[in-house]
Amino acid sequence: MPPLIDGVLAPVIAAEVSRLHKPPVAYLGPEKSFTWEATVALFPHGDLRPRRSITEVFKEVESGAADYGVVPFINSLEGPVGETIDALATHGLSIVAMGEMRITLCVAKKGAPRVLFTHPHAAAQARRLIASLGAEVVYASSTSEAVAEFEKCPGDCAVLASPKALSHLEKTCGVEDGESYTRFAVVSKEGGAAGRWALLIFAVPNVAGALHKALTPLAERGINMSLIYSRPTRLSPWDYFFVAEVETSGELEAALEEMRRRTTMLKTVGRYNLVKIPP
Numbered sequence: 001m002p003p004l005i006d007g008v009l010a011p012v013i014a015a016e017v018s019r020l021h022k023p024p025v026a027y028l029g030p031e032k033s034f035t036w037e038a039t040v041a042l043f044p045h046g047d048l049r050p051r052r053s054i055t056e057v058f059k060e061v062e063s064g065a066a067d068y069g070v071v072p073f074i075n076s077l078e079g080p081v082g083e084t085i086d087a088l089a090t091h092g093l094s095i096v097a098m099g100e101m102r103i104t105l106c107v108a109k110k111g112a113p114r115v116l117f118t119h120p121h122a123a124a125q126a127r128r129l130i131a132s133l134g135a136e137v138v139y140a141s142s143t144s145e146a147v148a149e150f151e152k153c154p155g156d157c158a159v160l161a162s163p164k165a166l167s168h169l170e171k172t173c174g175v176e177d178g179e180s181y182t183r184f185a186v187v188s189k190e191g192g193a194a195g196r197w198a199l200l201i202f203a204v205p206n207v208a209g210a211l212h213k214a215l216t217p218l219a220e221r222g223i224n225m226s227l228i229y230s231r232p233t234r235l236s237p238w239d240y241f242f243v244a245e246v247e248t249s250g251e252l253e254a255a256l257e258e259m260r261r262r263t264t265m266l267k268t269v270g271r272y273n274l275v276k277i278p279p
Helices: 011-021 034-042 054-062 082-090 120-124 127-133 143-152 210-220 252-260
Strands: 024-028 047-051 068-075 094-102 106-110 115-118 136-139 157-161 181-188 197-203 225-232 240-247 265-272 274-276
Touching: 024 034, 024 054, 034 047, 034 068, 034 094, 034 181, 047 054, 054 068, 054 082, 054 181, 068 082, 068 094, 082 181, 082 197, 082 225, 082 240, 082 265, 115 120, 115 143, 120 127, 120 136, 120 157, 127 157, 143 157, 181 265, 197 252, 210 225, 210 240, 210 252, 252 265
Parallel strands: 024 047, 024 068, 094 265, 094 274, 115 136, 115 157
Antiparallel strands: 068 181, 094 181, 106 157, 197 240, 197 265, 225 240
């Protein structure tokens, strides 16, 4: 497995090891999806293995069939990806790096579109375009598969996908509602020991003030929290756990120790740095 330094792949060393080892990397596919683009950038010499769902990616890494997995984690316009959050909560993997990529969406058309093929996450980032078209939206499992459906369509249809997925077609790009960035989590069975950020998953008692009490140890030590998100546990109706991204500091361990006494469950599912993926 390529080495990790401060919770992120060491670029020079990892590149050299990867040329020799070609680490198996599972990712949410297929090719020419946004996750594929991120995976190619993060693992240019990896043995890339597309999987049809985020859960399949986690299972591939958990079983040892792949050294790493790459999955979408959060979008700046639409928030966290629920399936990724659920997988982090229920599988024994950790985030070892986080890649951030600018998302550009393009639309290609045949005739006057009555149907538009795309992925739900892409559709949520281009609501104004979809409203202007007035077309029925048909969802595919990825933007790449949406392109395949569009190509089979005889006419009066459109597709919303990435520039690379539509590289062979006439298209209009930049149709997203605003600047859009997605962060892609690199997961592994061997968690990083250090990094600027840590991701916490925790649950609190269902009593007044429980969340405030759980977070107080972070606030008292001046630890910055960049994200907090509630997610249904699926164990019973209206039962939630929380996901928080916090900046690591010398006092984080002390804060976590105190948080454990104020929560019903707490685990750290990653310590990592942010890698900017160039366009």
